[in-house]
Amino acid sequence: MNRALVRRPSPRLAEGLLTHIARTPVDADLARTQWEGYVAALRAEGWETVEVPPADDCPDAAFVEDTVVVLGDLAVISRPGADERKPETAGTEETLAGLGYRIARIEAPGTLDGGDVLKHDHTVWVGLGGRTNASGVEQLAALLGPEGATVVGVPVSRVLHLKSAVTALPGGTVVGYQPLVDDPAVWDDFLPVPEEPGAHVVLLDHETVLMSTSAPRTRALFEDRGLRVVAVDIGEFEKLEGCVTCLSVRLRG
Numbered sequence: 001m002n003r004a005l006v007r008r009p010s011p012r013l014a015e016g017l018l019t020h021i022a023r024t025p026v027d028a029d030l031a032r033t034q035w036e037g038y039v040a041a042l043r044a045e046g047w048e049t050v051e052v053p054p055a056d057d058c059p060d061a062a063f064v065e066d067t068v069v070v071l072g073d074l075a076v077i078s079r080p081g082a083d084e085r086k087p088e089t090a091g092t093e094e095t096l097a098g099l100g101y102r103i104a105r106i107e108a109p110g111t112l113d114g115g116d117v118l119k120h121d122h123t124v125w126v127g128l129g130g131r132t133n134a135s136g137v138e139q140l141a142a143l144l145g146p147e148g149a150t151v152v153g154v155p156v157s158r159v160l161h162l163k164s165a166v167t168a169l170p171g172g173t174v175v176g177y178q179p180l181v182d183d184p185a186v187w188d189d190f191l192p193v194p195e196e197p198g199a200h201v202v203l204l205d206h207e208t209v210l211m212s213t214s215a216p217r218t219r220a221l222f223e224d225r226g227l228r229v230v231a232v233d234i235g236e237f238e239k240l241e242g243c244v245t246c247l248s249v250r251l252r253g
């Protein structure tokens, strides 16, 4: 069975880091309800969810994607670019070790956030310029090369993470909101979408994507292409530069 890691939001969620957008009030109770809706949507689509132990002192802990890169049975524990987020990785490592994953780690001076890592087939694109540095990319390349993956560094300057700018549909078409994509020419098959949150999809199976309700025109575009769309409201997390991808880490069964 397919499993996904999730981590329940900290009561301090509203204090989460902001880099590219202005702070607006975050309702922690509503966020918790939205998180439960996100988890329920994964489960309804056949994904077993595994909770990483909460890290309530870390406001951004719900964005569990940033703490690890998983390829096959190898879990590369990240070293987040923001010092405030570095303590988040311990719980992820403990959980994945308990599930039997081989563990590797990004070490200083490298930094890498999982949100900067986009995988498709055997290619792994890594956003450079925000939370992830050159040493982080080099270390990831050295760890994933023997697993059969090719790591490619790509510039990210307009958004927090690479996957805030682009993600990949089933089949490999890369979707992005063009004003926020540094270099769409990186991808041979690039599809511009009309809304920023439309750039964020979680692949649930070969024909189904999970996305935010805040991108209805992109949803229609995807449905026209024959995709099935599951949409969830994650508005409180979007106020903190989060998106659907950040709230889980998919583990293939």
Ligand SMILES: NC(=O)NCCC[C@H](N)C(=O)O
Pocket (backbone or CB within 6 Å): 016, 017, 018, 019, 060, 063, 065, 066, 082, 085, 114, 115, 116, 160, 161, 163, 164, 240, 241, 242, 243, 245, 246
């Ligand atoms: N992978 C992601 O896009 N994560 C979002 C993290 C948002 C959080 N407020 C942060 O700045 O780290």
